Amino acid sequence: MTEPVLVLDGVQKSFGALKVTDGVSLAVAPGELHALIGPNGAGKTTLVHQISGMLRPDTGTVRFRGHDITTLSPEKRARAGLARTFQITSTIASLSVLENVALSVQARAAHPLALFRNAARDERLNGPAWAAIEAVGLAERAHVPAGRLSHGEKRALEIAMALTLEPAAILLDEPLAGVGREEGERLISLLKSLKGRYAMLLVEHDMEAVFALADKVSVLVYGRVIASGDPAVVRADPAVREAYLGEEG
Numbered sequence: 001m002t003e004p005v006l007v008l009d010g011v012q013k014s015f016g017a018l019k020v021t022d023g024v025s026l027a028v029a030p031g032e033l034h035a036l037i038g039p040n041g042a043g044k045t046t047l048v049h050q051i052s053g054m055l056r057p058d059t060g061t062v063r064f065r066g067h068d069i070t071t072l073s074p075e076k077r078a079r080a081g082l083a084r085t086f087q088i089t090s091t092i093a094s095l096s097v098l099e100n101v102a103l104s105v106q107a108r109a110a111h112p113l114a115l116f117r118n119a120a121r122d123e124r125l126n127g128p129a130w131a132a133i134e135a136v137g138l139a140e141r142a143h144v145p146a147g148r149l150s151h152g153e154k155r156a157l158e159i160a161m162a163l164t165l166e167p168a169a170i171l172l173d174e175p176l177a178g179v180g181r182e183e184g185e186r187l188i189s190l191l192k193s194l195k196g197r198y199a200m201l202l203v204e205h206d207m208e209a210v211f212a213l214a215d216k217v218s219v220l221v222y223g224r225v226i227a228s229g230d231p232a233v234v235r236a237d238p239a240v241r242e243a244y245l246g247e248e249g
């Protein structure tokens, strides 16, 4: 059996008296797209923060590629190949798509700061940057300033920046939020194209997207995983329907 790339075991976090994640255990296999769904306030973002290192669990462990990373900083986790889009990777609006991605290649490679200004002209950075830009379908927009991209293109750029980490796993926190239908479909196709190559943990409210994409779905309600497994089985689970999917109609 293939070892999971990411394993949470009994991850718990309280804010005051409120147990926001209450002993969460789950595993993400290499190349698997694992969706984490649940009602507003269920603790999804708090859980993602604990995986990315922005928050430390009160108890429980986070293991990545066989190592306990529970106390590692977000930067060390990113360098170890655990990428997170949207909150950590911030784009610079005045720089082009290529320059932004080249800078994230540079940050990973930890080249001397002197190269900063010419990041997009440095071949060592340029090659991997183009590969990431092509992988997300932004090649024709490579020289457009990031600030002029549409919402969906910005999300694709952030995914390109995550890919420069050569990640084993990518955490995606609501990539479709605020994105229109057509662009949403393009992002769904992009995520589909990455399936199998990267383990992905996807937090998403768009159920159509979740069930189109996920290999596995876990449902978080009041900080606890109430169901986890095959999407069709989870979708049919009466407890899930009552706690969550029922409210979608």
Ligand SMILES: Nc1ncnc2c1ncn2[C@@H]1O[C@H](COP(=O)(O)OP(=O)(O)OP(=O)(O)O)[C@@H](O)[C@H]1O
Pocket: 015, 020, 038, 039, 040, 041, 042, 043, 044, 045, 046, 047
């Ligand atoms: N730093 C904090 N201090 C106190 N309470 C917090 C903090 N962060 C989150 N919470 C509370 O924890 C609960 C879970 O929040 P969280 O954002 O993790 O849920 P979520 O499932 O991501 O919700 P949504 O789907 O609306 O984004 C909420 O009641 C929230 O108010």
